[in-house]
Amino acid sequence: MAAIQEQEGNGVNVGQLFDTIEQIKQNPDLARFQFRARNKWVAGTRNRVTVQDFYGALMEDSSRVPMEFDIDEPPVLCGKNLGANPVEYLLAALSGCLTTSIVAHAAARGIVIRGIQSRYEGDIDLRGFLGISEEVPVGYQEIRMFFTIDADLSGDEKRELIEMGKKYSPVYNTIRNPTAVRVELDAGTA
């Protein structure tokens, strides 16, 4: 998509990033991506996800080695601890997206970051999932994120960085705003 240049900020190839932005301004279709996952139920609360191919920058990419993720529940939730559970994967997704959004947008502005650590807490009342109460939300009631940023910045500047991360993070915005999710039976299986 862009000639690889060696100008790096926070480990982000800023030259490539700016080239990409310029090319997308010329041809917005370059920005259309489709990401994918496949899931196969194993047994009980256990299932396995495979991530490999995606579409983006006007082409299919199947060059990655398939990445597999085991999902399960702890025994208290009828599982066998054979993987993190789905709502924990959601926190993982959120954490990765906020971190990358902060790092990339800081790099684009020439802000040097030495380290970022963050922790996430999500409250959930399982009476929703279990169908015991229609009044409690089925999803997370609230998610809290706590950041530790190592950089030569004031507290207010760090808070601004985090706001930038929130503004530009796809996962944050998918969770924060209502997102359309369509479902159907795969052809031939009805």
Place this chain on the structure above:
Amino acid sequence: MAAIQEQEGNGVNVGQLFDTIEQIKQNPDLARFQFRARNKWVAGTRNRVTVQDFYGALMEDSSRVPMEFDIDEPPVLCGKNLGANPVEYLLAALSGCLTTSIVAHAAARGIVIRGIQSRYEGDIDLRGFLGISEEVPVGYQEIRMFFTIDADLSGDEKRELIEMGKKYSPVYNTIRNPTAVRVELDAGTA
């Protein structure tokens, strides 16, 4: 939380599930869970998530071995393919949650499922993330899910199962509805 019984449906311990529901009806605080994740930035678009402890059923659980997840981007997005990316982890979370919700609620109703496979597609326009356009959503524009269910059920009955999964899936409902996400700097780091 519940005496382990051997009555299994779809690999779900239905006896434990029903015991849990009865206990929660007596004491709703048993249903309050808090899940957690920690993230450490590595470099560029690469970071690492750790999932281990959680709170639920009135106690802290740190008995699990820490589970680590590498997050990165493909080269076209300035990464080195050292892990799935955050929006792919989001699809993984969604897939695991829908699958478990369908399997558990089917088991509770005595519906036998032999297999479930599903695939997920999410459309995203990276002009949002890159700050090129304020008009396109930053998050997923749409997520589509396609299910293949192996069970002695009609197409309509399979669609009903999927609707049940959507109704009770915490990740689906976190994505489908606006969810509160609060953020702050960790104490002492401002």
